[in-house]
Amino acid sequence: MSRGEETRRHIVRCAAEVFNRVGYAAATVSDLEEATGLRTGGIYRHFGGKEELALAAFDHAVGCLEARFVEEATASPHAVDRLRAMVDVYRGLATEPAVPGGCPVMNAAIETDAAGSAALRDRARRAMDRWRQRIRALVEEGQARGEVRGDVEAAAFANLFLSTMEGATMLTGLYGDRKPLMDAADHIDAHLESRVRA
Amino acid sequence: MSRGEETRRHIVRCAAEVFNRVGYAAATVSDLEEATGLRTGGIYRHFGGKEELALAAFDHAVGCLEARFVEEATASPHAVDRLRAMVDVYRGLATEPAVPGGCPVMNAAIETDAAGSAALRDRARRAMDRWRQRIRALVEEGQARGEVRGDVEAAAFANLFLSTMEGATMLTGLYGDRKPLMDAADHIDAHLESRVRA
Amino acid sequence: MSRGEETRRHIVRCAAEVFNRVGYAAATVSDLEEATGLRTGGIYRHFGGKEELALAAFDHAVGCLEARFVEEATASPHAVDRLRAMVDVYRGLATEPAVPGGCPVMNAAIETDAAGSAALRDRARRAMDRWRQRIRALVEEGQARGEVRGDVEAAAFANLFLSTMEGATMLTGLYGDRKPLMDAADHIDAHLESRVRA
Amino acid sequence: MSRGEETRRHIVRCAAEVFNRVGYAAATVSDLEEATGLRTGGIYRHFGGKEELALAAFDHAVGCLEARFVEEATASPHAVDRLRAMVDVYRGLATEPAVPGGCPVMNAAIETDAAGSAALRDRARRAMDRWRQRIRALVEEGQARGEVRGDVEAAAFANLFLSTMEGATMLTGLYGDRKPLMDAADHIDAHLESRVRA
DNA sequence: ACGCACGGGACACCCCGTTCCT
DNA sequence: AGGAACGGGGTGTCCCGTGCGT
Numbered sequence: 001m002s003r004g005e006e007t008r009r010h011i012v013r014c015a016a017e018v019f020n021r022v023g024y025a026a027a028t029v030s031d032l033e034e035a036t037g038l039r040t041g042g043i044y045r046h047f048g049g050k051e052e053l054a055l056a057a058f059d060h061a062v063g064c065l066e067a068r069f070v071e072e073a074t075a076s077p078h079a080v081d082r083l084r085a086m087v088d089v090y091r092g093l094a095t096e097p098a099v100p101g102g103c104p105v106m107n108a109a110i111e112t113d114a115a116g117s118a119a120l121r122d123r124a125r126r127a128m129d130r131w132r133q134r135i136r137a138l139v140e141e142g143q144a145r146g147e148v149r150g151d152v153e154a155a156a157f158a159n160l161f162l163s164t165m166e167g168a169t170m171l172t173g174l175y176g177d178r179k180p181l182m183d184a185a186d187h188i189d190a191h192l193e194s195r196v197r198a
Numbered sequence: 199m200s201r202g203e204e205t206r207r208h209i210v211r212c213a214a215e216v217f218n219r220v221g222y223a224a225a226t227v228s229d230l231e232e233a234t235g236l237r238t239g240g241i242y243r244h245f246g247g248k249e250e251l252a253l254a255a256f257d258h259a260v261g262c263l264e265a266r267f268v269e270e271a272t273a274s275p276h277a278v279d280r281l282r283a284m285v286d287v288y289r290g291l292a293t294e295p296a297v298p299g300g301c302p303v304m305n306a307a308i309e310t311d312a313a314g315s316a317a318l319r320d321r322a323r324r325a326m327d328r329w330r331q332r333i334r335a336l337v338e339e340g341q342a343r344g345e346v347r348g349d350v351e352a353a354a355f356a357n358l359f360l361s362t363m364e365g366a367t368m369l370t371g372l373y374g375d376r377k378p379l380m381d382a383a384d385h386i387d388a389h390l391e392s393r394v395r396a
Numbered sequence: 397m398s399r400g401e402e403t404r405r406h407i408v409r410c411a412a413e414v415f416n417r418v419g420y421a422a423a424t425v426s427d428l429e430e431a432t433g434l435r436t437g438g439i440y441r442h443f444g445g446k447e448e449l450a451l452a453a454f455d456h457a458v459g460c461l462e463a464r465f466v467e468e469a470t471a472s473p474h475a476v477d478r479l480r481a482m483v484d485v486y487r488g489l490a491t492e493p494a495v496p497g498g499c500p501v502m503n504a505a506i507e508t509d510a511a512g513s514a515a516l517r518d519r520a521r522r523a524m525d526r527w528r529q530r531i532r533a534l535v536e537e538g539q540a541r542g543e544v545r546g547d548v549e550a551a552a553f554a555n556l557f558l559s560t561m562e563g564a565t566m567l568t569g570l571y572g573d574r575k576p577l578m579d580a581a582d583h584i585d586a587h588l589e590s591r592v593r594a
Numbered sequence: 595m596s597r598g599e600e601t602r603r604h605i606v607r608c609a610a611e612v613f614n615r616v617g618y619a620a621a622t623v624s625d626l627e628e629a630t631g632l633r634t635g636g637i638y639r640h641f642g643g644k645e646e647l648a649l650a651a652f653d654h655a656v657g658c659l660e661a662r663f664v665e666e667a668t669a670s671p672h673a674v675d676r677l678r679a680m681v682d683v684y685r686g687l688a689t690e691p692a693v694p695g696g697c698p699v700m701n702a703a704i705e706t707d708a709a710g711s712a713a714l715r716d717r718a719r720r721a722m723d724r725w726r727q728r729i730r731a732l733v734e735e736g737q738a739r740g741e742v743r744g745d746v747e748a749a750a751f752a753n754l755f756l757s758t759m760e761g762a763t764m765l766t767g768l769y770g771d772r773k774p775l776m777d778a779a780d781h782i783d784a785h786l787e788s789r790v791r792a
Numbered sequence: 793a794c795g796c797a798c799g800g801g802a803c804a805c806c807c808c809g810t811t812c813c814t
Numbered sequence: 815a816g817g818a819a820c821g822g823g824g825t826g827t828c829c830c831g832t833g834c835g836t
Binding site for chain 2: 021022023025026100101102106107109110111113114115116121124125128155156157159160162163164165166167168169170171173174175179180181183184186187191
């Protein structure tokens with residue numbers, strides 16, 4: 001990897017944390033300088049502007065999260081187990097966040113409501129859609145394999161799953177208390193066992 | 199009511215919407231001028247600064263939401279019915295938001311994560327705590343009256359309820375699609391009937 | 397005198413000092429409130445605005461000065477004595493100013509250079525013209541009566557007289573030291589005796 | 595010279611004219627933007643505030659004036675000729691001012707009377723003192739060389755000289771008419787020949 | 793006739809994003 | 815890649831003048 005490319009990745013990694021903690025609009029280039037150890041000249045060599053860097057940082061942050069899902073996905077081939085593994089990923093984020101500062105997708109979704117970067121909002125939508133699709137596919141594949149009850153509506157379950165876990169992430173972040181996230185995770189687990197597993 | 203007091207309330211009402219849509223940090227005094235029809239001179243006569251106004255606006259926005267809960271609370275004395283009424287409030291927010299721009303508490307919680315106004319974060323915590331307490335009290339009173347199953351952990355249910363509904367509100371806002379909120383509401387309703395109602 | 401008229405004069409008197417000390421643009425209505433003991437409501441009942449009051453205050457201040465000239469003018473009928481009496485008026489202003497804050501005409505002339513109130517500038521010009529005319533008339537009458545040498549150019553002497561005394565007033569004000577004004581007065585006196593008196 | 599230094603000097607030059615014409619308090623940063631072609635961001639990079647810039651502009655303006663005196667000073671070694679050269683400088687200011695808007699020292703002296711910047715007032719005092727000292731030194735050196743009559747009191751003459759020329763500058767500015775300044779200059783010239791030259 | 797609340801306007805200063813030069 | 819330089823926009827302050835109440 002070239003030195004320039006390495007610097008670029010360094011910037012993205014540092015920026016992802018800054019943007020996720022502080023907010024995409026609230027984070028200043030000065031914050032990014034401090035986090036990266038570089039000056040504007042060095043940052044702007046690699047990115048056309050704050051927004052471009054913010055998008056790259058968002059993608060990186062989402063990528064870090066998705067890597068967790070991919071890791072856990074190897075555990076078991078059973079659909080319900082895979083869904084419970086996803087719940088475990090959320091549980092784990094409480095103690096060891098993929099990127100500090102909460103869920104980047106939720107952060108971007110909230111921040112770009114009726115203002116802020118349209119491009120970032122679009123990325124947030126696409127990311128969330130990937131997650132919904134992942135869950136939906138798991139449910140539908142599970143149904144095809146007889147592992148999931150036929151009366152489960154895949155799309156609705158995906159919405160419920162993400163609503164619950166994202167909302168719980170917000171509450172846990174607001175209070176600095178793992179309990180809301182644990183409560184939500186336990187509920188989804190129980191729901192998976194009692195109403196989803198075939 | 200004096201003219202000044204009326205103006206002050208007018209500012210708060212307009213500001214509540216601006217702050218909720220745009221964000222507490224991202225909203226500019228210029229935005230508030232446009233929304234209120236007043237100039238900085240007129241606004242700063244009533245508020246010591248943007249933050250003071252933001253807090254008042256947040257309180258107003260939360261008050262608007264809480265008024266909805268109070269309205270619905272009169273429907274039935276039964277604890278589960280009261281909880282379902284709360285779910286209905288969330289449902290109603292999708293079509294007729296109390297304050298446009300999503301849930302002010304969630305917005306404030308996300309925005310003040312690791313940066314932003316500490317006072318606003320504190321207000322968000324207190325507001326969310328009031329809601330949790332309201333739900334918890336409903337459950338516990340229901341249990342005392344035999345309307346709610348004894349194995350329901352009130353605090354955990356409150357967390358679950360708010361996580362689910364708030365997360366769903368975020369998803370609904372992100373997509374401009376009522377379905378995630380409806381899916382979450384339906385799930386909580388079903389859960390209330392199958393696992394909470396005595 | 398009606399109560400309103402008395403209040404009006406009170407305002408003008410107080411404002412004359414404030415404007416002369418602080419400057420016509422720099423003086424604030426708040427300064428005038430403090431000086432008069434009235435509030436804006438009381439002031440604006442008598443004057444259409446700050447400028448109108450400033451003009452009245454300027455006229456009053458100039459009137460106070462001109463009263464000094466009129467007082468001294470009674471001393472002697474001799475033209476040169478009358479001119480020396482005018483010099484004495486300037487001398488007296490150093491210890492007992494007609495209006496504190498320097499010569500109002502000079503103040504207005506300096507302040508309205510290329511900016512500021514055109515009306516005020518006009519008043520300053522008219523006031524200074526009255527003074528020039530007074531001196532010129534004295535010289536010409538003195539020449540007619542054989543009291544003043546014929547080779548004295550009246551208009552030029554008037555300019556010299558006022559230039560010297562006004563400039564000296566400025567220097568004396570700048571240093572808080574009577575000497576520059578005394579030096580200038582002595583010079584004009586000597587000049588009157590050696591080159592003007594017939 | 596670095597670009598920043600060049601910009602700084604450009605600002606000072608433009609600001610000197612603006613401040614001298616409009617007044618140090620009355621001139622707005624917006625005026626300075628217009629005059630310099632820069633925006634506040636560019637101006638405030640070089641100066642800590644309006645006052646700091648005003649002081650630098652005053653120094654520059656005074657420096658422009660003093661350069662005129664230095665130029666003329668080379669004409670002749672004779673004390674009286676040097677004094678007449680100073681009179682000529684004042685004469686020249688009527689048609690080609692060093693800085694438009696009148697004498698910066700007088701302007702500052704008038705404006706800072708009993709209000710306004712103490713620092714600016716101090717600069718005005720120091721500048722005027724330099725001028726008085728220059729004249730005084732010329733007289734005293736002239737006396738030592740037998741070029742100036744021994745009965746001339748150097749300090750008093752310096753006061754007279756500056757009072758007359760500054761007052762005349764004010765009158766000339768007030769009327770937009772060179773005559774008062776010419777009359778005063780002619781008088782000082784005549785006085786130099788008849789009462790000062792040995 | 794006066795006090796006081798109120799609102800419009802303008803201003804000073806600050807800080808952020810970006811560019812250019814080195 | 816560093817850092818100076820600049821444009822732009824935002825915040826809060828103060829001032830002037832109006833209108834209502836007393």
